[in-house]
Every structure is written in structure tokens, then in C-alpha cells.
Amino acid sequence: MKPVKLGLIGVGTVGASTALGLKNNALEISRRAGRDIEIVQASRRNIKQGMPTGCESIALTPDPFEVVNNPEVDVVIELIGGYEPALELVLRAIENGKHVVTANKALIALHGNEIFAAAQAQGVNVVFEAAVAGGIPIIKSIREGLSANIIEWLAGIINGTGNFILTEMRDKGRDFDDVLREAQALGYAEADPTFDVEGIDAAHKLCILASLAFGIPLQFDAVYTEGISGVSTEDVVYANQLGYRIKHLGIARRSEKGVEMRVHPTLIPEKRLIANVDGVMNAVLVKGDKLGPSLYYGAGAGADPTASAVIADIIDVARSITTDPQNRVPHLAFQPDQIVELPIVRIDEVTTAYYIRMRVDDKPGVMADITRIMGECQISIEAILQKEPEAGVTQATIIMLTQKIREKQMNEALAGIGKLDSVHGEIHRIRVETLDAD
Numbered sequence: 174m175k176p177v178k179l180g181l182i183g184v185g186t187v188g189a190s191t192a193l194g195l196k197n198n199a200l201e202i203s204r205r206a207g208r209d210i211e212i213v214q215a216s217r218r219n220i221k222q223g224m225p226t227g228c229e230s231i232a233l234t235p236d237p238f239e240v241v242n243n244p245e246v247d248v249v250i251e252l253i254g255g256y257e258p259a260l261e262l263v264l265r266a267i268e269n270g271k272h273v274v275t276a277n278k279a280l281i282a283l284h285g286n287e288i289f290a291a292a293q294a295q296g297v298n299v300v301f302e303a304a305v306a307g308g309i310p311i312i313k314s315i316r317e318g319l320s321a322n323i324i325e326w327l328a329g330i331i332n333g334t335g336n337f338i339l340t341e342m343r344d345k346g347r348d349f350d351d352v353l354r355e356a357q358a359l360g361y362a363e364a365d366p367t368f369d370v371e372g373i374d375a376a377h378k379l380c381i382l383a384s385l386a387f388g389i390p391l392q393f394d395a396v397y398t399e400g401i402s403g404v405s406t407e408d409v410v411y412a413n414q415l416g417y418r419i420k421h422l423g424i425a426r427r428s429e430k431g432v433e434m435r436v437h438p439t440l441i442p443e444k445r446l447i448a449n450v451d452g453v454m455n456a457v458l459v460k461g462d463k464l465g466p467s468l469y470y471g472a473g474a475g476a477d478p479t480a481s482a483v484i485a486d487i488i489d490v491a492r493s494i495t496t497d498p499q500n501r502v503p504h505l506a507f508q509p510d511q512i513v514e515l516p517i518v519r520i521d522e523v524t525t526a527y528y529i530r531m532r533v534d535d536k537p538g539v540m541a542d543i544t545r546i547m548g549e550c551q552i553s554i555e556a557i558l559q560k561e562p563e564a565g566v567t568q569a570t571i572i573m574l575t576q577k578i579r580e581k582q583m584n585e586a587l588a589g590i591g592k593l594d595s596v597h598g599e600i601h602r603i604r605v606e607t608l609d610a611d
């Protein structure tokens with residue numbers, strides 16, 4: 174059978190690793206794909222940087238449109254990231270009848286509905302395993318391995334930079350800014366690191382996972398997003414003392430009210446496996462009605478792990494080229510005419526437990542005032558920790574864990590507590606998820 178011909182757009186760290194992986198593992202890859210796979214043209218903005226050593230024979234152009242318009246190319250590999258010109262390139266590739274492999278989570282989260290509709294109309298495939306959790310085959314697992322299950326919820330550590338920062342804060346008591354600088358130097362962080370620390374990168378990935386899990390359109394704007402920049406070393410230490418770890422989780426849950434999609438710092442009991450996923454590693458816990466919980470763990474960022482997912486997608490496309498387009502694995506796991514709109518549950522309506530930290534006057538009656546307000550808002554307290562004031566200081570820190578309550582009620586309680594003269598500064602709140610099998 175004739176080789177499958179690829180056009181590679183973007184020869185950065187992931188692009189270079191993809192080209193090298195295809196070359197170095199060519200024999201094994203063609204045994205798996207049933208045919209040879211070769212890159213016939215690549216584009217990179219600065220062609221003076223050339224192709225990686227060993228791949229110099231691949232034709233290089235500075236113009237990515239030359240690649241998507243190249244009649245020889247069967248499959249376009251988009252690895253430049255960002256919205257434009259990536260969107261225009263991908264749509265042009267589809268229009269030209271080419272399959273597309275992309276690692277671009279922002280592009281899929283925001284423009285996936287349009288891209289998949291165009292691909293469907295043209296009978297071509299668009300695959301994006303590398304867009305979520307780097308090298309972990311989580312998309313394939315949800316779309317294919319778990320297809321017998323009704324997926325009830327999933328929760329993931331899906332930003333390596335954020336996880337690296339929280340891990341260093343906990344293990345070494347390091348400051349947030351200091352660890353972020355190291356994550357940037359190590360190449361984990363996005364070009365704009367606010368995407369990592371403010372949860373936007375995780376929200377892109379969560380929105381994709383929710384669509385695959387529940388068969389709903391991609392709705393990035395509906396994801397409640399809160400970053401980790403407000404998590405202090407103090408919170409990390411207190412959470413530890415209470416038997417919890419703070420992780421930045423993306424959570425998607427289906428309930429009778431609709432679908433929750435949220436990204437925020439979360440306390441997780443330390444005995445959960447996912448609470449022990451540290452450093453730049455990612456993990457996604459998926460609860461299906463038949464399998465129960467299953468955990469997918471691995472490297473969520475970095476050139477080789479991401480290229481591993483890109484090459485696996487290329488092999489899938491190579492295998493599927495001879496398949497009837499109507500019978501390919503659907504882009505969003507469900508058949509296109511079975512994608513349904515479900516109500517989205519606003520964060521106000523979400524029910525979780527909470528960790529609360531506040532600074533109060535160390536005098537009689539303060540705790541009574543706080544617990545009275547909690548009681549009036551129907552909030553039941555699970556645990557209280559009061560740290561002794563430091564010598565010469567008249568204020569103390571109180572930490573509380575509550576039972577599950579609607580966010581709206583917690584907001585009311587915190588507004589009331591915040592008005593007490595005896596409470597000082599910001600009241601810190603982190604949601605708690607037990608992630609047990611229910």
C-alpha cells in the first residue's frame with residue numbers, strides 16, 4: 174500500500190519530536206499502521222532553523238498555507254497552537270480534503286464545533302489526543318475504551334504547570350512566583366503563563382473532556398474557571414494538617430439539573446490516588462456506571478509525551494483512511510446527530526463541601542457569631558481548627574471544613590461573616606471533593 178503523506182505545520186519542540194519519532198520508530202509504526210508514514214513537507218516561521226538532525230531531507234517552507242494546499246499531503250499536522258492562523262489553516266486543510274491531527278486545545282475548545290461540522294461535511298477526520306493531558310490517551314479511553322459506560326463524572330489534574338507549582342509549595346514551602354518562574358524555565362508553561370495559573374488551559378481541556386463524556390457541544394464559555402494564584406502556602410499547610418491535598422482540578426459532572434463544568438483549586442483526601450499525583454504529571458479520574466472509577470496517569474506536558482499522542486493520532490488516521498467516513502469513530506465520541514444540548518449548572522447551584530480560612534479577633538463570642546451565621550444558612554461544620562495567635566498578636570486563624578452545601582448558601586454565609594467586626598481581611602474558601610466511588 175502506498176505511504177500516507179504528512180504535512181507538518183510547526184517545528185517547535187513538539188513538532189521536532191514528532192518528526193524524529195516518526196523517523197526513529199518508522200518500522201514499528203508501519204507494522205502498526207499497515208503502511209509507511211512519511212512527512213513530505215513541513216513549515217516553520219524561521220526556516221533558517223531548519224529541520225532537526227536526521228530529518229533534513231524533509232522540504233521546509235516558511236508558508237504554512239503551502240502545506241495545507243500541497244496536493245501530495247494526505248494529513249496535516251497542526252502544531253503551531255493559538256487561534257489564528259491555526260483556525261484558517263485547519264479549515265483550509267479540511268476544505269482541501271485533508272485529515273487533520275492537532276494538539277491545539279484552545280482551538281478545539283473554542284472552534285471545535287465549527288471544525289468538526291466542516292470535517293463531517295468533507296468526510297475527513299480531525300483528531301486531537303495531544304490537546305488534553307499531553308501523552309495520556311484519555312480521549313481514546315473515553316471515546317472508545319469507556320464507550321459501554323454512562324459517564325457520571327470526571328475529575329482531572331490537567332495542567333502540569335499548576336500541579337508543579339502546588340507540589341513545590343507543599344513539599345518545599347516555596348513561594349508561588351518563584352515556582353512559576355522555574356516552570357517557565359523548564360518549558361512546561363504556556364506562552365502566556367496566566368493560561369496555566371488562572372485555569373484557562375485547564376478549562377480548554379475540561380470543556381473537551383465534558384463534550385466527549387456527555388455528548389454535548391463544546392462550550393468553553395460555560396466552564397466556571399478559577400486559578401491557583403489565590404492559593405497560599407498557608408492553605409497548603411493547613412490542608413495537609415487536616416488530611417487533604419490541594420489540587421487544581423477540572424471537574425465535569427452530570428446530574429439531574431444538568432452538566433457541571435468547573436476548574437478550581439480543590440481539597441482532596443490525601444488517601445485518594447489522584448491526591449498523590451505530583452509535579453508536572455497529569456491524571457484524570459473517570460467514573461463510569463459499569464466500570465466504576467478508573468484513573469489515567471502520565472506526563473501531561475513536554476515534547477516527547479505530547480509527540481507520543483500526536484503520532485498515535487497519525488497512526489489512527491492512517492488506519493482509518495481506508496474506512497468508510499460514516500463508520501469512523503465520531504469526533505466527539507457520539508454520532509454527530511446525537512450531540513444534545515443539556516442545561517449547564519451555574520456555579521451558584523453546585524453543591525460541594527468547603528475549606529474556609531479566616532483571620533479573627535481572639536476574644537469570646539467570635540466563634541459563636543460565625544457558627545450562628547453558618548447555622549442560619551443551613552451549613553453544617555465538619556471540623557474546626559484554630560491556630561494559636563502568635564506572641565503579642567490579638568488575632569487568630571480559624572480553619573473550617575463544612576459538609577456539602579449549595580455554593581449560593583455558602584456565598585450568603587461568607588458575606589454575613591465578612592461583615593462581622595471581629596473578622597479581618599479576606600475569607601479564603603477552597604472547595605472540597607471526596608472523589609469517592611459515588
Ligand code: HSE
Pocket residue numbers: 304306307331332333334335361362363369374473474475
Ligand atoms: N501548559 C500546559 C501544562 C502544557 O502545563 O499542562 C500542556 O498542555
